Amino acid sequence: MLRTERLSLRPVEEADVALYCDLYGDPDTMRFVGPPLTRERAQRNFRKVLDSTDCVLLVIVETATRQSIGIGAFLDFDTRRRRVEVGMMLMGGARGRGFGREGLRALIDHALVTFAVDEVWIQHAADNMDARRVPVSLGLSHNTTTKSGKLVWSAYRK
Numbered sequence: 001m002l003r004t005e006r007l008s009l010r011p012v013e014e015a016d017v018a019l020y021c022d023l024y025g026d027p028d029t030m031r032f033v034g035p036p037l038t039r040e041r042a043q044r045n046f047r048k049v050l051d052s053t054d055c056v057l058l059v060i061v062e063t064a065t066r067q068s069i070g071i072g073a074f075l076d077f078d079t080r081r082r083r084v085e086v087g088m089m090l091m092g093g094a095r096g097r098g099f100g101r102e103g104l105r106a107l108i109d110h111a112l113v114t115f116a117v118d119e120v121w122i123q124h125a126a127d128n129m130d131a132r133r134v135p136v137s138l139g140l141s142h143n144t145t146t147k148s149g150k151l152v153w154s155a156y157r158k
Contacts (some may be wrong), residue, residue, distance in 0.1 A: 004106045006064065007099060009072055012050070012057040019059065019068045020046045023089045032125035032142070033089075060088065060103050064076050069094035072107050074115070083119035083154075100134050108155045118157040123150040 002009040012020075021042040023029050030036040037045065049055055054077065060070040070090035077084050086107045088118035090099055104122070111120045124131035124142070126149045135142075143152045 002058070002106050002110050003063075004102050006062060007103055007106065008061045008063055009058040009106060010061065012059050012071065014050070015057050016068065016071075017043060017046050019091075020049075020071065023071060023091065024093070028092055029089055031129065032128040038088065058107075060090070060094075060099070062094065062099070069099060070103070072103055074107070074111060077115070077117075079116070081119070082117045083121060084115055084117045086111060086120050086122055095130070100131075101137055104134055105138055112155070112157050119154050120156075121152055121154045123152045125149060125150050 021037075021039050021118075022036050024037045024042040024045065024145055026038045032048075037063065049057055050136065054075065056074040058072045059068050060072055061067065061135065063109070070088055072088040073086070075085045075087065086104065088103050090103075108120045111117060121143070123133060126132075126145060138155070140153035140155050143154050145151055
């Protein structure tokens with residue numbers, strides 16, 4: 001389990017299906033990601049992710065309230081290039097409170113300490129100004145803008 005000043009991040013469990021479905025089915029949460037999923041499709045995706053060896057999901061819990069407020073992930077492990085993608089999604093009520101920055105820092109630090117990687121990267125929609133502030137505040141390097149309009153940022157092992 002990862003811990004920060006205000007958050008704990010624990011492995012996802014079967015009982016977290018509702019959180020996953022709420023995140024991926026919420027139009028506001030998905031507005032920069034893609035179309036919201038139906039509850040049935042989100043449930044099917046959740047089962048696939050639980051069985052996947054290509055992705056590690058963590059539930060983000062606000063310590064003070066013990067409420068699950070989002071999901072963090074390690075995905076796209078690239079052993080040849082020694083890199084991994086990190087991502088996270090927060091519930092609407094958790095956004096704008098500094099949890100994104102705090103959670104992302106914890107995920108990046110954990111990846112660099114735990115996995116055989118030299119680079120941890122994130123991506124977000126170029127027009128998501130709230131998401132842009134987080135990697136800038138963490139000192140990540142802006143690498144590129146993809147053809148699909150995503151900004152890519154990286155943290156490197158020092």
